[in-house]
Amino acid sequence: MDFNSEYYQLLPKANHTELLKRQQENIKRLTSLKKGIRSLRERADCLPHLKAAHLDFSGDAVTIGKADEISLADRDKLLAALKEFMPWRKGPFSIFGVDIDAEWRSNRKWDRLLPVLPDLKDKVIADVGSNNGYYMFRMQHYNPKLVVGFEPYLHHYFTFRMLNGFAGCSNLELELLGVEDLGLFTESFDVVFLMGILYHRISPVDCLKEIKKAMTPGGTLIVESQAIPGQEPVALFPEGRYAKVPGTYFVPTGTCVKNWMIRAGFSQVEIFCSHEMNSDEQRRTDWMDFESYTDFIDPQNPALTVEGYPAPLRVFLKGIS
Ligand SMILES: C[S@@+](CC[C@H](N)C(=O)[O-])C[C@H]1O[C@@H](n2cnc3c(N)ncnc32)[C@H](O)[C@@H]1O
Numbered sequence: 001m002d003f004n005s006e007y008y009q010l011l012p013k014a015n016h017t018e019l020l021k022r023q024q025e026n027i028k029r030l031t032s033l034k035k036g037i038r039s040l041r042e043r044a045d046c047l048p049h050l051k052a053a054h055l056d057f058s059g060d061a062v063t064i065g066k067a068d069e070i071s072l073a074d075r076d077k078l079l080a081a082l083k084e085f086m087p088w089r090k091g092p093f094s095i096f097g098v099d100i101d102a103e104w105r106s107n108r109k110w111d112r113l114l115p116v117l118p119d120l121k122d123k124v125i126a127d128v129g130s131n132n133g134y135y136m137f138r139m140q141h142y143n144p145k146l147v148v149g150f151e152p153y154l155h156h157y158f159t160f161r162m163l164n165g166f167a168g169c170s171n172l173e174l175e176l177l178g179v180e181d182l183g184l185f186t187e188s189f190d191v192v193f194l195m196g197i198l199y200h201r202i203s204p205v206d207c208l209k210e211i212k213k214a215m216t217p218g219g220t221l222i223v224e225s226q227a228i229p230g231q232e233p234v235a236l237f238p239e240g241r242y243a244k245v246p247g248t249y250f251v252p253t254g255t256c257v258k259n260w261m262i263r264a265g266f267s268q269v270e271i272f273c274s275h276e277m278n279s280d281e282q283r284r285t286d287w288m289d290f291e292s293y294t295d296f297i298d299p300q301n302p303a304l305t306v307e308g309y310p311a312p313l314r315v316f317l318k319g320i321s
Pocket residue numbers: 090106128129130131132150151152153156177178179180194195196197224
């Protein structure tokens with residue numbers, strides 16, 4: 001099954017006609033016979049009989065199944081499929097006893113949210129830029145009604161599809177949509193997580209305004225962003241790449257993000273966390289063998305990126321729609 005539209009009934013104000021059209025277009029993409037897509041699909045669906053009995057989303061590692069739930073032959077097949085989904089950017093995971101040490105220790109970001117996390121029980125939630133679903137599974141621990149992941153990349157879509165194929169969480173849905181599609185979801189979400197996204201948007205305030213329209217009044221938005229140090233409400237606009245990452249537009253201070261959120265119409269906006277990045281939290285591992293944090297930072301001066309810009313902080317904010 002590629003997509004489920006039954007859950008739209010939980011989003012009565014969303015534009016169902018357009019969403020169904022998008023799903024049909026995306027089904028065509030997913031069922032394409034192009035070699036790259038076919039191989040992602042075959043990998044994601046290679047162990048359809050594996051259904052995890054043991055699930056634990058409460059700890060640092062999202063745990064789906066235990067080692068003794070599967071045969072040795074299936075374990076070999078599983079390990080090969082998981083390896084083929086490299087690079088693993090977000091994690092950690094433990095899948096039927098296979099431990100995946102991803103580039104990011106995403107559990108640390110999650111831990112920073114916990115002091116302000118709203119009650120997620122029975123809530124309708126959007127995770128924008130959901131990647132392989134790590135945070136969606138962490139949200140699942142709190143028994144939400146529905147979590148919709150917005151993730152336009154096929155690699156991440158198929159990774160999540162394989163993981164949730166094993167986990168069988170019917171209230172977790174990942175759509176091949178982007179933050180720019182949130183306009184289709186009028187007053188739909190009680191809680192929105194917008195993490196690692198804003199600095200990739202060419203118009204961050206328009207993005208926040210669209211998100212506000214997609215939220216139920218009184219809902220909670222959690223924003224996490226790359227940031228520069230400083231108290232002034234300003235943003236760095238790199239000439240090209242920032243920390244080697246293309247597609248980075250405004251890298252704001254925490255106060256700047258706060259003002260963007262206020263100007264987009266959010267109330268009770270607060271910065272609840274700000275911290276420096278480091279190579280212990282984002283690093284090369286056996287499951288991500290490309291460049292990582294240390295390669296993005298000036299080796300002579302860790303306060304600068306390789307381009308000579310201020311090295312990134314991460315800021316966390318919360319606002320009410
Ligand atoms: C920096 S990662 C952040 C992932 C995760 N939210 C986190 O905080 O760890 C950005 C994610 O957004 C996804 N993405 C890229 N373009 C997007 C778009 N237009 N809308 C939503 N997500 C997008 C990327 O594929 C990637 O998974």
